[in-house]
Amino acid sequence: MRQERRKVVASERVGPYTLLRVARGGVSPGEPGQFFMLEAPGRLLPRPFSLCLAPPGELAFLVDPIGPGTEALCRLRASDEIGVLGPLGHGYRLDVERPLLVGGGIGIAPLPYLSAALGRPPAVLGFRSDWHAQAAELLPNAEVRVGPALVTQLIPDGMDVLACGPEPMLRAVAEISPDAQLAWEAPMACGYGACYGCAVEVDGVWKRLCVEGPVLRPPSANRAMTVAATSGMNP
Numbered sequence: 001m002r003q004e005r006r007k008v009v010a011s012e013r014v015g016p017y018t019l020l021r022v023a024r025g026g027v028s029p030g031e032p033g034q035f036f037m038l039e040a041p042g043r044l045l046p047r048p049f050s051l052c053l054a055p056p057g058e059l060a061f062l063v064d065p066i067g068p069g070t071e072a073l074c075r076l077r078a079s080d081e082i083g084v085l086g087p088l089g090h091g092y093r094l095d096v097e098r099p100l101l102v103g104g105g106i107g108i109a110p111l112p113y114l115s116a117a118l119g120r121p122p123a124v125l126g127f128r129s130d131w132h133a134q135a136a137e138l139l140p141n142a143e144v145r146v147g148p149a150l151v152t153q154l155i156p157d158g159m160d161v162l163a164c165g166p167e168p169m170l171r172a173v174a175e176i177s178p179d180a181q182l183a184w185e186a187p188m189a190c191g192y193g194a195c196y197g198c199a200v201e202v203d204g205v206w207k208r209l210c211v212e213g214p215v216l217r218p219p220s221a222n223r224a225m226t227v228a229a230t231s232g233m234n235p
Ligand code: FES
Pocket: 187, 188, 189, 190, 191, 192, 193, 194, 195, 196, 197, 198, 199, 208, 209, 210, 211
């Protein structure tokens, strides 16, 4: 696998976020839930981003400008070039009968592409403000909660939950939906298993989050994918 140079097609504001659209070229979009390492202009390390949308000829990523790398990505303009490496990590299993997408904040990032793959199933999303909730326009059939209300209160019984969001939300989802598929935000360095920069100890064994699962420690044994969105861990 090698990094490809790709041109930026457009950079669009979505509430506080930026939807960065990059020419796809011959790069595979991969499975929903997989991520790409994007070169962050002027920074040593690339940053991981779940694929948000895969319109024809493009790869689109939702970027939360929370640090120097993500802010540099948000400053990119059409015809600028960046390095793109991927797809990496693990995708969601798509063999589900009654899918329900659950997202919190920037955790919405992988869900639009996932929604397209699953035929636009229902979704429940939580945001801290109306400004952040503008990102819900990227996802069809979404019920949106703004403010302190827990999005997990909107999860009915009997659904196959596929979730992405902050750790407390994922743990709450795992409590009420033990078979949920969870995409986990994590710090990344190389993104493909070479550096152990993402390793965590699970039952005495070091696991690299970017290539190995599950990553949720007991008592929950849910399979989880890495890595979601930009997250505060990869600013
Ligand atoms: Fe390097 Fe996972 S980020 S091994």
